[in-house]
Amino acid sequence: MVIYENVLCSVCGCLCDDIEVTVEENKIVKVRNACAMGTTKLLNYYKERNTKPLIKKDGKLIPTNLDEATSKVAEILVNAEYPLIYGWSLCSSEAIKVGIELAEEVGGVIDNQASVCHGPGIQALHNSGLPTCTLGEVKHRADLIIYWGCNPEDAHPRHLTRYTLSPKSKFIKDPKERKLVVIDVRNTITAKKANLFINIEQGADFELISALRAALKFEEIEEERVAGLAVEQIEEFAEMLRSCKFGVIFFGQGLTQSLGKSKNIEAAIALVKDLNDYTKFALIPIRGHYNVAGANEVTAWQTGFPFAVDFSKGYPWYNPGETTAVDILRRGESDAALIVGSDPLAHFPKEAADHLAKNPLAVIDPDISVTALAADVVIPSAFTGIEVSGTAYRMDRVGLLMKKVVDPPEGVLSDEEILRIILKKVRILKGVA
Amino acid sequence: MALLIKNGIVYDPLNNINGEVMDIMIDGNKIVSSINESKAQVIDASNKIVMAGGVDLHSHIVGPKVNSGRILRVEDHYKDLVAKTRFTRSGSGYSIPSTFVTGYRYAIMGYTTVCEPANPPLKMIAVHDELNDIPMIDKTSFILFGNNWIVMEYLKEGKIKECAAFIAWVLKRMKGYVIKIVDPGCEEEWKWGNDIEGLDKEVNNFGITPKEIIRGLCEVNKLLSLPHPIHVHTNMLGTPGNYRITIETMDCVKNIANNNQPLIHMTHVQFHSYGGSNWASLSSATDEIADYVNKNKHVTIDMGQIIFTDTTTMTADGSFEYKLQKLTGERWVNSDVEVEESAGIVPIHYRRNNYVHAVMWAIGLELALLVNDPWRVFMTTDHPNGGPFTYYPKVISWLMSKKARERVLKRIPRMSRRRTNLEDIDREYNFYEIAIITRAGIAKILGLKNKGHLAPGADADIAIYDFNPKQYDPSRDYKEVVRAFSKAAYTIKDGEIVVKDGEIIKPVIGKTFWVESEISRDLESSIASSLNEKFRDYYTVSVDNYVVPKDYLYKPWPIQVKAKI
Amino acid sequence: MTLKVLLITGRSLRQGVGKEFGKSDEKYMESVSLCEISPKDLEAIGAKSGSNIRIKTQHGSVVVKAVSSESIKPGMIFIPYGPYANILLGGDTNSSGMPTFKGVYAEIEPAIEERVLTIKELVEQYYSR
Structure with missing residues (x-):
């Protein structure tokens, strides 16, 4: 029996690093400190698992070997004019690096899940910048914590206890000094814990932020109500923002996926900039998957662009709305797809997913995903952060090295290793090896 | 494989070689005194300049702040796309070039070693993940300590040895090379949105002054026998009248010095040499700065030259970037890092017709021209703060040619000319001096014994430039200088030809080096055991997950020194 | 009867936990094939918590299980991210890259006679080549 301490959890963007994992005969038997999602993953990941590569013959996925499967993937990619290589938020940086090289080699598009989660926030960053900080800054300094369009008690269960509301702080001696505000269209379980819950109208975030900015500057708001709130309530809230010592807004997909999208975040950035003239204020995107932030980081430093990078011209090209996965699929432009560490058939609108299912489709994933059900080739990979080590980036872009605690099943390789084999085969097929 | 560079015009200041025509021999990755010439590959370097590979002392090439800059400035990439x-x-x-392009562009200019000058320890996994993706060059990282809680607490308590042991622990575990200090103490205040002025005001909650931090870290640097002095970006960067605090900073460690050895490096001094009391009265104070540097051998400086172009400012001086965006109305990134530092990013376009920018341009050059000893002033643009590193050839031409300077001078506002001294300076650098401020002097101040020179035993990192001093006069033919230094005829890295005629012909992976200062076992273990608790209280990650394992680096290269504690 | 509502999709803890059992696990299917709805609206269409309802948008139509929830305002429904929600969403991103996952016009009606498809059936029915 071995007990591993300070193991990283490979579920959400919190990337909690204090998990204690007990391993007996290469099996995880006990997990401490993790949330329900983390515990479930660590204790169940290996159950009902497919460890054999699958290939579609006569409309059915049947077991094959790694050599045939990787050759098939290479062939699919080389034969395509405009392949889409998508996923990466459940992979290590090391795997993403090979993915970018592969996309460059085949002249395809590499996109990651930011496209459909925090892409609008990144686009807002292009246009406005971002006053932000690491989670430890919040832990020590924040006396005003705002969750806007996000519900961490469901999606990031340890966020409040580890980073915002109740962690030990150098400067905040009594946790009661911290005020929690939730702005949401639903009265979520996070909202139920708040000192102030602002039940906003769906899609009215931009209006509320604009009104707050006006109130902050003591301007007259002519309307009686904005975004479903009385103007007096908005003015009181503006005063609360102005008078804190250190405030932080965590924003989620309530802002990025609602009407306005990047414009909502641009407005929030403008608000936080304004607030820094009165006090210290930061804005932090509350990122979903454990390495979606890393997918943006690695893609940005290797190409200059954080997601949706099109290599079809030989150099990287980025134009959200044109080179983003959903748009490419909806226009029916891709003629093959490789999905790694993602399940777009479960998460893309049907209009986009339809075309994906029609493409020659390959999937690399530890699990049998919904996408895998429609694929031509499926290659199971090892679980990063459990069976293989690798780098991931927390929602505040702190890079951390995930440990391996058990061995993968025999013959199951890491995403990185599988991708390297495919890259090599692609180069052989192209005659450039 | 053996390589023979024949008949080059060699500038090798560390070995007192000044333009002699001679052969350089390489065996494997080292320069040697003899080889079997019949088996060697021969490079005909006749009528070409041969120097050691360039060494950049201060260039922001990787790290979370650099990468935020890349993401902020996507529009900056569209005008400069690079195909496979x-x-x-x-x-x-x-x-802010992407990582691969950064490595290629340095190699093409004949550079073989680059220092990334400002990384917070918490983000070192990210830094090394990214450094791994910079090809062609050797590289290292300077680690920020000037606002670190643990450092400030040790210094406040007078525990200088413990402070030194902690810093040795960080440099070794996080794989960094230098103690970097940025806006000491003031960034902790900025994390509350506050500002403190001067070196003698106490930092709230910590009861220590910026001056005490600088002096304490200077002592630590000595105790640890670190190869490079403390590398200081002092307070009040980019503020009219700041030259006084710059001199005060240099002077505050003077009595720690001995044997006239440099023990403080002041970086991008152009941003710290301003006279006047506001932007309208801004003037050059390089006379005062250069005078101090000329009289005091414990100081070295680098230029931080600005270039008239569109670029991106990025610094751990988050409070400065806040002010800059208020001044310019530009986009603003701020990123505060728990326990350690802050950072900020603001795009800027330096314009020749802007009075302030023109004064800044003149100040950078004045510093290099007024400091007499080229071994104590180094060429930088504080990439990308003053301008992209790809403009180094242009800076070299300005230093070598009064005519090249005059071409710009006559185009800047008259007021800027009047408030600066550049018009009256006749000095022109020669190639020997250029070799000092771009490689030999920098390698020396970094304590890199195998770099910056061409004697047997040195690393075979070499640049060959297609410039014939017999044919061209750098003062008159400055455009030829720019041409030659922009694209090396050859760049040799670790004994391999990696660039030929200004093009990459062989991609290679450079080393990442860091310093391991060996301290007494007892001190080391007492520090290590006290850190668990500090980390639990201060950080959001455990000590285990904070450190960077050696094998995380593609080509790890520790440099050992022996501490005095 | 039929009622006009605004559809929101998003993450739920059950879905977050469900996906970690594996996408072919029943717990995942159960966590994503439901629709949270205010008790008032549920009553208005004449359905009960736990019974099946049909949701239609201009993009598609799907049957899921209704779950009464006090945290949802009348006039709004919530479906966790997943293959069922996707049937109802459009792919137009207005050149932003991001489809509208929240705030989609929808109609709901009881579907007591109809069955909720399994994920495998759903993929076969909606995505067959």
Whole structure:
């Protein structure tokens, strides 16, 4: 029996690093400190698992070997004019690096899940910048914590206890000094814990932020109500923002996926900039998957662009709305797809997913995903952060090295290793090896 | 494999070689005194300049702040897209090139070693993840300590040895090379949105002054026998009248010095040499700065030259970037890092017709021209703060040619000319001096014994430039200087030809070096055991997950020194 | 009867936990094939918590299980991210890259006679080549 301490959890963007994992005969038997999602993953990941590569013959996925499967993937990619290589938020940086090289080699598009989660926030960053900080800054300094369009008690269960509301702080001696505000269209379980819950109208975030900015500057708001709130309530809230010592807004997909999208975040950035003239204020995107932030980081430093990078011209090209996965699929432009560490058939609108299912489709994933059900080739990979080590980036872009605690099943390789084999085969097929 | 560089015009200041025509011999990755010439590959370097590979002392090439800059400035990439070739990966520029392009562009200019000057320890996994993706050059990282809680607490308690042991622990575990100090104490205040002025005001909650932090870290640097002095970006960067605090900073460690050895490096001093009391009265104070540097051998400086172009400012001086965006109305990134530092990013376009920018341009050059000893002033643009590193050839031409300077001078506002001294300076650098401020002097101040020179035993990192001093006069033919230094005829890295005629012909991976200062076992273990608790209270990650394992680096290269504790 | 509502999709803890059992696990299917709805609206269409309802948008139509929830305002429904929600969403991103996952016009009606498809059936029915 071995007990591993300070193991990283490979579920959400919190990337909690204090998990204690007990391993007996290469099996995880006990997990401490993790949330329900983390515990479930660590204790169940290996159950009902497919460890054999699958290939579609006569409309059915049947077991094959790694050599045939990787050759098939290479062939699919080389034969395509405009392949889409998508996923990466459940992979290590090391795997993403090979993915970018592969996309460059085949002249395809590499996109990651930011496209459909925090892409609008990144686009807002292009246009406005971002006053932000690491989670430890919040832990020590924040006396005003705002969750806007996000519900961490469901999606990031340890966020409040580890980073915002109740962690030990150098400067905040009594946790009661911290005020929690939730702005949401639903009265979520996070909202139920708040000192102030602002039940906003769906899609009215931009209006509320604009009104707050006006109130902050003591301007007259002519309307009686904005975004479903009385103007007096908005003015009181503006005063609360102005008078804190250190405030932080965590924003989620309530802002990025609602009407306005990047414009909502641009407005929030403008608000936080304004607030820094009165006090210290930061804005932090509350990122979903454990390495979606890393997918943006690695893609940005290797190409200059954080997601949706099109290599079809030989150099990287980025134009959200044109080179983003959903748009490419909806226009029916891709003629093959490789999905790694993602399940777009479960998460893309049907209009986009339809075309994906029609493409020659390959999937690399530890699990049998919904996408895998429609694929031509499926290659199971090892679980990063459990069976293989690798780098991931927390929602505040702190890079951390995930440990391996058990061995993968025999013959199951890491995403990185599988991708390297495919890259090599692609180069052989192209005659450039 | 053996390589023979024949008949080059060699500038090797560390070995007192000044333009002699001679052969350089390489065996494997080292320069040697003899080889079997019949088996060696021969490079005909006749009528060409041969120097050691360039060494950049201060260039922001990786790290979370650099990468935020890349993401902030996507528009900056569209004008400078780089396609994949047979040998090279694709990418983009312009002011913050992608990692591969950064490595290629340095190699093409004949540079073989680059220092990334400002990384917070908490983000060192990210830094090394990214450094791994910079090809062609050797590289290292300077680690920020000037606002670190643990450092400030030790210094406040007078525990200088413990402070030194902690810093040795960080440099070794996080794989960094230098104690970097940025806006000491003031960034902790900025994390509350506050500002403190001067070196003698106490930092709230910590009861220590910026001056005490600088002096304490200077003592630590000595105790640890670190190869490079403390590398200081002092307070009040970019503020009219700041030259006084710059001199005060240099002077505050004077009595720690002995044997006239440099023990403080003041970086991008152009941003710290301003006279006047506001932007309208801004003037050059390089006379005062250069005078101090000339009289005091415990100081070295680098230029931080600005270039008239569109670029991106990025610094751990988050409070300065806040003020800059208020001044310019530009986009603003701020990123505070728990326990350690802050950072900020603001795009800027330096314009020749802008009075302030023109004064800044003149100040950078004045510093290099007024400091008499080229071994104590180094060429930088504080990439990308003053301008992209790809403009180094232009800076070299300005230093070598009064005519090149005059071409710009006559185009800047008259007021800027009047408030600066550049018009009256006749000095022109020669190639020997250029070799000092771009490689020999920098390698020396970094304590890199195998770099910056061409004697047997040195690393075979070499640049060959297609410039014939017998044919051209750098003062008159400054455009030829720019041409030659922009694209090396050859760059040799670790004994291999990696660039030929200004193009990459062989991609290679450089080393990442860091310093391991060996301290007494007892001190080391007492520090290590006290850190668990500090980390639990201060950080959001455990000590285990904070450190960077050695094998995380593609080509790890520790440099050992022996501490005095 | 039929009622006009605004559809929101998003993450739920059950879905977050469900996906970690594996996408072919029943717990995942159960966590994503439901629709949270205010008790008032549920009553208005004449359905009960736990019974099946049909949701239609201009993009598609799907049957899921209704779950009464006090945290949802009348006039709004919530479906966790997943293959069922996707049937109802459009792919137009207005050149932003991001489809509208929240705030989609929808109609709901009881579907007591109809069955909720399994994920495998759903993929076969909606995505067959």
